[in-house]
Each structure stands twice: as structure tokens, then as C-alpha cells.
Amino acid sequence: xxxxxxxxxxxxxxxxxxxxxxxxxxxxxxxxxxxxxxxxxxxxxxxxxxxxxxxxxxxxxxxxxxxxxxxxxxxxxxxxxxxxxxxxxxxxxxxxxxxxxxxxxxxxxxxxxxxxxxxxxxxxxxxxxxxxxxxxxxxxxxxxxxxxxxxxxxxxxxxxxxxxxxxxxxxxxxxxxxxxxxxxxxxxxxxxxxxxxxxxxxxxxxxxxxxxxxxxxxxxxxxxxxxxxxxxxxxxxxxxxxxxxxxxxxxxxxxxxxxxxxxxxxxxxxxxxxxxxxxxxxxxxxxxxxxxxxxxxxxxxxxxxxxxxxxxxxxxxxxxxxxxxxxxxxxxxxxxxxxxxxxxxxxxxxxxxxxxxxxxxxxxxxxxxxxxxxxxxxxxxxxxxxxxxxxx
Ligand code: RFL
Ligand code: PHB
Numbered sequence: 253x254x255x256x257x258x259x260x261x262x263x264x265x266x267x268x269x270x271x272x273x274x275x276x277x278x279x280x281x282x283x284x285x286x287x288x289x290x291x292x293x294x295x296x297x298x299x300x301x302x303x304x305x306x307x308x309x310x311x312x313x314x315x316x317x318x319x320x321x322x323x324x325x326x327x328x329x330x331x332x333x334x335x336x337x338x339x340x341x342x343x344x345x346x347x348x349x350x351x352x353x354x355x356x357x358x359x360x361x362x363x364x365x366x367x368x369x370x371x372x373x374x375x376x377x378x379x380x381x382x383x384x385x386x387x388x389x390x391x392x393x394x395x396x397x398x399x400x401x402x403x404x405x406x407x408x409x410x411x412x413x414x415x416x417x418x419x420x421x422x423x424x425x426x427x428x429x430x431x432x433x434x435x436x437x438x439x440x441x442x443x444x445x446x447x448x449x450x451x452x453x454x455x456x457x458x459x460x461x462x463x464x465x466x467x468x469x470x471x472x473x474x475x476x477x478x479x480x481x482x483x484x485x486x487x488x489x490x491x492x493x494x495x496x497x498x499x500x501x502x503x504x505x506x507x508x509x510x511x512x513x514x515x516x517x518x519x520x521x522x523x524x525x526x527x528x529x530x531x532x533x534x535x536x537x538x539x540x541x542x543x544x545x546x547x548x549x550x551x552x553x554x555x556x557x558x559x560x561x562x563x564x565x566x567x568x569x570x571x572x573x574x575x576x577x578x579x580x581x582x583x584x585x586x587x588x589x590x591x592x593x594x595x596x597x598x599x600x601x602x603x604x605x606x607x608x609x610x611x612x613x614x615x616x617x618x619x620x621x622x623x624x625x626x627x628x629x630x631x632x633x634x635x636x637x638x639x640x641x642x643x644x
Contacts, residue, residue, distance in 0.1 A: 258388070330454070343629045379419065559643060
């Protein structure tokens with residue numbers, strides 16, 4: 253089997269890249285380890301920057317998103333008993349779209365199916381080869397049959413635990429990492445959201461986040477210890493703890509109900525450098541992870557896709573293979589800014605077993621950033637998303 257671009261992973265990165273390439277006539281094959289149902293069952297991000305919204309439109313998959321996405325002009329930060337609205341629209345002229353990663357993935361899967369372009373789900377033993385010596389190919393097993401996919405380029409869109417990054421010789425890659433001493437316990441429920449906009453809360457008992465998927469579906473998170481087990485959190489215990497952490501006037505509006513999903517995610521910052529190894533490109537979570545506090549994970553995956561898509565177009569349609577040489581440098585500049593913001597939002601809003609000095613510094617940061625226009629603008633412009641950089 254032969255294609256121009258072999259894409260490993262059918263998460264949002266792989267599907268979006270595949271769709272964009274397909275639309276401009278670049279042949280590609282997607283290999284995914286899981287079933288489509290498994291991929292759709294993962295409840296993850298919920299906030300889309302305008303860059304991702306635009307890319308969904310460019311990929312021709314925005315009809316459902318344009319109809320059902322909720323445009324948010326601001327969000328609330330609550331700490332020390334007070335609420336501060338970050339008016340993104342007034343401060344930056346931009347807003348974000350609340351639309352779940354599950355829906356983004358479903359829309360992209362439907363488009364892939366309609367296009368007839370190949371995706372191999374339940375592909376086992378996927379392994380990239382030859383990307384450092386100009387003979388890229390991917391081997392895998394499908395329905396018990398060993399297969400080889402010859403290609404010009406390999407896009408490693410296979411997430412943090414994928415095979416692509418692990419296939420790079422150790423001496424060629426450098427990792428930067430920070431692991432946080434807590435996780436997020438998430439709950440999804442068919443209850444109306446507590447507020448029209450997202451509310452991020454710092455409380456001495458820990459961080460809490462009130463988010464949503466639609467006017468009738470809410471998503472809530474609680475900072476929890478890494479030793480916690482989901483089965484120890486009954487719905488009642490979750491709702492009681494959430495209400496305790498929220499400012500009183502907001503807590504009074506909480507509508508509770510049975511959970512549809514509950515899970516714990518560890519928090520991590522991680523970057524692999526570089527993101528290009530010969531003919532192999534790492535994209536999205538395969539190359540970097542952010543703690544979810546800044547809502548940047550999915551959005552960073554999207555900006556990588558944008559850069560790689562334009563560079564591959566240049567290389568395969570216009571004979572500009574030189575553009576691919578800039579992929580890593582362009583992506584990493586934006587990645588590190590999102591890493592910085594996600595780390596900073598995490599330190600601003602979580603409760604650490606800190607020394608009293610650290611706690612006072614956190615309070616001063618909370619006061620400073622919410623009491624000056626400059627501080628609020630800094631938060632807003634990072635939250636709505638820094639600009640994408642084109643490859644020229
Ligand atoms: P994904 O979504 O992990 O998709 C990778 C795909 O590759 C497949 N795969 C393989 N396929 C073939 N062979 C192999 N050897 C393979 N190994 C893996 C996987 O099955 C999967 O389908 O990466 P992608 O596409 O780069 O997308 C990135 C986003 O999913 C990610 O950044 C965000 O979801 C991160 N994230 C969150 N981001 C936010 O902005 N807000 C959030 O609230 C938020 N919550 C989360 C999250 C990530 C989580 N993870 C990774 C555990 C909550 C969780 C639990
Ligand atoms: C979500 O709705 O899942 C969500 C929203 C904002 C975040 C993280 C997660 O910062």
C-alpha cells in the first residue's frame with residue numbers, strides 16, 4: 253500500500269490533518285489503535301479558540317459546530333471570596349467557542365467517512381520506520397494481517413502515549429517536563445450549567461471549574477489528590493464538595509443530577525524538542541502536554557495541524573520541501589507560550605501544600621492580575637489564543 257502522508261492516530265489532530273489534506277488532493281491514510289466508539293468515549297476539552305474554529309470551517313466540517321457551539325465573550329475567576337469577570341471581547345475583541353472535543357471528533361469522523369478516504373481502526377502494532385533515512389513507511393497489523401504503508405511523510409498524531417515519539421532515537425530528542433502534585437476529577441451531567449460562562453475557582457480546599465457542553469449539559473472539575481480513586485467519589489460527594497468550593501452566591505444556583513461520566517486526569521506539562529525527525533512530524537499531544545487549566549491542549553494540537561498542513565501543501569503541491577524544515581521551530585515558539593500560560597494559570601488557581609510565603613505570592617498575583625487592565629488583558633489575550641504563524 254502507498255500514500256503521500258501516513259497519519260498515526262485518529263484523535264482530533266489526525267482527523268483534522270487528514271481532512272484538510274484530503275480537501276486539497278493530498279492522499280493520506282489514517283491508522284488508529286482503538287475503535288471509533290472508544291475514541292468518542294473520551295471526554296476531554298471544551299473550549300475552542302478562533303484559530304481552531306477557522307480551521308474547522310476551512311476543513312468544511314463546521315456546520316454542526318456553527319449551529320450548536322456557544323460563543324463566550326468572558327469568564328469568571330473567583331478567589332478570596334470575590335469574583336472577577338475577564339471580559340475577553342472588550343479586552344481583545346475576540347471570544348471563544350464552547351464546543352466539546354467529542355463533538356469536534358464526531359464531526360471529523362463523519363466527514364472522513366463521507367470522503368471515502370481510508371482509516372484503519374483497531375490497527376495493532378503500528379510502527380513507523382525509515383523516517384531518518386528518506387525511506388518512510390509504517391507497518392501495522394489489521395484484522396490479523398501484517399500490512400506495510402509506504403509514504404512520503406509520517407504525521408505522528410498519536411497522543412502522549414503513542415508510538416511515534418517513542419520511535420525516535422533517544423539521542424535525537426529532548427524532553428522537558430513538570431508533573432503536578434494533584435489531578436482533576438471531572439463530572440459530566442445532563443443538568444443546566446450553573447452560569448452562562450465558565451467559572452474558575454481557587455478555594456483553600458482546592459481548585460474547582462464550572463464548564464458546560466450545551467445549555468442542558470454541564471462539565472465540572474475538582475482538584476483532587478493523585479491518591480484518589482474515582483469509585484470513592486459518589487455523585488453526592490462530588491456535588492457537596494463542589495458546592496463547598498464555590499463562592500456562596502454561585503453555589504446557590506447549582507443544579508445537581510446523576511453523572512454521565514466521571515474520571516480523574518493527572519496534570520502534566522511536557523514538551524519534546526524538536527518536533528520533526530527527518531520525514532516524521534510529531535503533532536499535538538504526541539509532542540506536548542499542558543495542564544488543562546488554560547484550555548490549551550486541543551487548541552495547541554490545532555495550531556500544529558495548521559502549520560504542518562500548510563508546509564505539506566507547499567512541499568507536495570508547490571515543490572517547496574524547504575517549508576517543512578521550519579515546522580518544528582514555528583510550532584515550538586507557540587507551544588512554549590501556551591505551556592507558560594497553562595503552567596501559570598495552574599499555579600494561580602490551584603491550592604498547593606505551600607509555605608506561607610508561596611501562598612502570599614499567589615494571593616498577590618491573583619490581586620494584581622485582576623485589578624489592573626494590563627493584568628486582565630494578559631489573561632484574556634492568552635485565553636482567546638495567540639495568533640497562528642504561517643510558514644512562508
Ligand atoms: P489524542 O486525542 O490523544 O489522540 C491520539 C490518538 O492516537 C491513538 N493512538 C494510536 N494509534 C495507532 N497506534 C498507536 N500506537 C497509537 N497510540 C495512540 C489514540 O488512540 C488516539 O485516538 O491526541 P491529539 O489528537 O493530539 O489531541 C489532543 C487533545 O486530545 C488533547 O490535547 C486534549 O484533550 C487535552 N485535554 C484537555 N485539553 C483541553 O484543552 N481541555 C481539557 O479539558 C482537557 N481535558 C485532556 C483532558 C487530555 C486528557 N488525557 C490525555 C488523558 C482530559 C484528559 C483525560
Ligand atoms: C472543559 O469544559 O472540559 C474545560 C473547559 C476549560 C478548561 C478545561 C476544561 O480550562
